[in-house]
Amino acid sequence: MDAKLRELVESSGNIVFFGGAGVSTESGIPDFRSVDGLYHQKYDYPPETILSHTFFERHTQAFFDFYRDRMLYLDAAPNAAHRMLAKLEAQGKCRAVVTQNIDGLHQRAGSKNVFELHGSVLRNHCMRCGRAYGVKAVTESTGVPRCSCGGVIKPDVILYEEGLDSDVLEGAVRAIAACDMLIIGGTSLAVYPAAGLIDYYRGDRLVVINRTPTPADRRADHLFHGSIGEILGE
Template sequence: MYETIALHLRSSENIVVLTGAGVSTASGIPDFRSSEGLWTEDHSREYYMSSDYFFHDPEDFWKKYKAIFRMKLLKNYRPNTVHRFIQELESEDRKVSVITQNVDGLHTLAGSSKVLEYHGTLNRSSCPTCGRSYSLDDVMAVPVPVCRDCGDILKPDVLLFGDLITAHDEAEEIIENADLLVVMGTSLFVTPFNLLPYLAFEQDHTTSMIINNEPTDKDHLFDYVLHEDLSEAVRKIEKHLK
């Protein structure tokens, strides 16, 4: 299996990688939707992390947002072997696009040149009135960040519950041009992200594979299925890429 996966990775010219929380857990970032994740511990957190609650009480929203997402720790996180493996697939004759559910920015930090952050990012916030963008440093400098132009309270660029997903059409366009789709570290539970593999399934020119530590109910969509710890799987695949 590892040799076959390596063969496809080596011979493909346009690779699209879909990634989920499992890619970032090795960097110490919790999987918020796992069986022991934060969302399952307290369902009210979904209410507090909603667009409705932000506009209802933005000051209290920011207090809870920074605590839930452990914002003080965000800069301590670093790309792991899986992030670096994906980045190193890029070459002069191979295009690699990453479409990620993760909001930690680690794919970009690892050097991947084409990253679509499907659910947004923790690393930026914007003014809901004028659209001016602010960095994580700006957000962390004060308890409640406000726009220097408008004076309005900033809204995180991460997708909140109730926000419209705006990246789906772009994600579909990226996959339409792929000759290889690789899904890594996601249970493919969250809609509409979990609809993206269907597009590859319907395309004769796209080979697809999923690498995840446990089965998903979408495994039947893929040509190759590997259930294993991602870091270990990457280590074995790399042996055949050399």
């Protein structure tokens, strides 16, 4: 961990981490907006169209063809940033992780209090009867995955045009508002309403870690440009 960051962490007692795709790219999961991200690859439809509620409803099989091919990276492993956040939680310092990622890597690393703003690919449910399914219901099926009742099995991922889960949102807001140190890492802060949650922080230890500039840089008390795994990790 960077020496200045370590000093801040050691003197803080209620840290919240707010992260995005840049945390997962270091585990080999491509993001959406970088030069090599999904938004710069060619498909019959733009990825943001495919990942919309309307497209899911109208072209369900095409959605799942894309989803299985480009959204599931189940072999990815937690990286140094994930592991450090879990370690800080175990020490009682990191009280919450608020993430825009849907890969479940924070939990695999050991973090327990995780607010997944955009849901998780690991959870799925039947749209007809509500039965819960794991990710194998999608990966081990072809075409449109179906429940035993005949309903469509939908990933518990927030698609474009869908609202965030109110309980998750409220929990994230409470955690950010109460913390004495907010670390923003691996996010361009371009996706709303998620990015707007950082406005609930009123402290004087706003740390931003990102490879490229973000809208929060001018507000940051401490700014680090580079790899989040190297800066935050052990």
